[in-house]
Amino acid sequence: MPAGAASKSTNANAKSLLDVRNITLRFGGVKALTDISFDVRAHEVRAIIGPNGAGKSSMLNCINGVYQPQEGAITFEGRTFRHMNSRQVAEMGIARTFQNLALFKGMSVLDNLMTGRNLKMTVNPLLQAVRWGPAAREELAHRERVEEIIDFLDIQPYRKTAVGKLPYGLQKRVDLGRALAMEPKVLLLDEPMAGMNVEEKQDMCRFILEVNQELGVTVVLIEHDMGVVMDISDRVVVLDYGKKIGDGTPNEVMANEDVIRAYLGAQQEA
Numbered sequence: 445m446p447a448g449a450a451s452k453s454t455n456a457n458a459k460s461l462l463d464v465r466n467i468t469l470r471f472g473g474v475k476a477l478t479d480i481s482f483d484v485r486a487h488e489v490r491a492i493i494g495p496n497g498a499g500k501s502s503m504l505n506c507i508n509g510v511y512q513p514q515e516g517a518i519t520f521e522g523r524t525f526r527h528m529n530s531r532q533v534a535e536m537g538i539a540r541t542f543q544n545l546a547l548f549k550g551m552s553v554l555d556n557l558m559t560g561r562n563l564k565m566t567v568n569p570l571l572q573a574v575r576w577g578p579a580a581r582e583e584l585a586h587r588e589r590v591e592e593i594i595d596f597l598d599i600q601p602y603r604k605t606a607v608g609k610l611p612y613g614l615q616k617r618v619d620l621g622r623a624l625a626m627e628p629k630v631l632l633l634d635e636p637m638a639g640m641n642v643e644e645k646q647d648m649c650r651f652i653l654e655v656n657q658e659l660g661v662t663v664v665l666i667e668h669d670m671g672v673v674m675d676i677s678d679r680v681v682v683l684d685y686g687k688k689i690g691d692g693t694p695n696e697v698m699a700n701e702d703v704i705r706a707y708l709g710a711q712q713e714a
């Protein structure tokens with residue numbers, strides 16, 4: 445357990461919030477995903493692991509509507525979808541962070557987080573532009589919510605700083621904040637710890653657990669660091685060459701011979 449990270453307990457009785465069934469995704473002749481099925485229970489932290497090119501990001505892209513799988517379906521809160529677009533997915537309450545940050549580097553932290561509120565803006569964009577009447581009141585309410593997230597993530601000193609001037613670890617935290625500003629039910633995190641030093645990883649682990657436990661957000665994350673996976677996830681899906689080779693608690697997948705052969709063994713040698 446990284447120092448400072450809250451402890452994590454599993455809840456095997458929680459019901460399934462997101463159900464991924466028989467997903468197959470092809471790019472021309474390349475099969476990125478073959479018949480993948482797994483579920484995500486409400487309020488759990490579900491990790492997706494596997495070697496480079498295993499299909500992890502493609503899986504997240506299917507869940508958030510960026511890719512349209514040729515086969516299979518995804519059920520979210522009891523509604524089954526063959527194809528979803530990214531806006532629908534966001535409106536339903538699924539937010540996403542990216543492996544390569546998708547922030548506006550020249551804009552302040554505060555303004556980047558405000559972009560996460562766009563879907564929740566109801567007032568006519570023309571009134572928003574002149575910040576008149578209802579638009580001004582709405583903007584104030586959104587700013588208050590964003591300020592709460594800034595406090596939650598401990599980034600108050602940087603609220604007016606351009607994101608591009610912040611160290612990488614803090615930029616990743618702002619990216620998490622932008623996704624949280626959407627007030628999601630499910631947060632998809634694509635390698636939230638990549639490129640971080642030990643201290644930054646500890647901070648990020650703590651924030652992910654707090655988002656999960658205090659805000660009640662269900663988390664699906666791609667992660668390569670097995671220490672982190674063991675510490676913060678309830679259950680783990682393992683992909684290799686686009687196929688599922690393991691699914692279970694961190695201890696179960698660590699002991700799975702196929703997983704050791706395809707991934708963990710290679711990691712230990714590296």
Ligand SMILES: Nc1ncnc2c1ncn2[C@@H]1O[C@H](COP(=O)(O)OP(=O)(O)OP(=O)(O)O)[C@@H](O)[C@H]1O
Pocket residue numbers: 471474475476494495496497498499500501502503
């Ligand atoms: N847009 C695309 N066009 C063509 N092939 C793609 C595309 N996206 C992914 N692929 C292919 O699908 C396979 C799975 O890639 P994906 O990025 O999902 O793996 P990954 O497990 O996330 O890898 P990494 O750990 O390196 O990020 C790879 O063979 C990749 O080249």
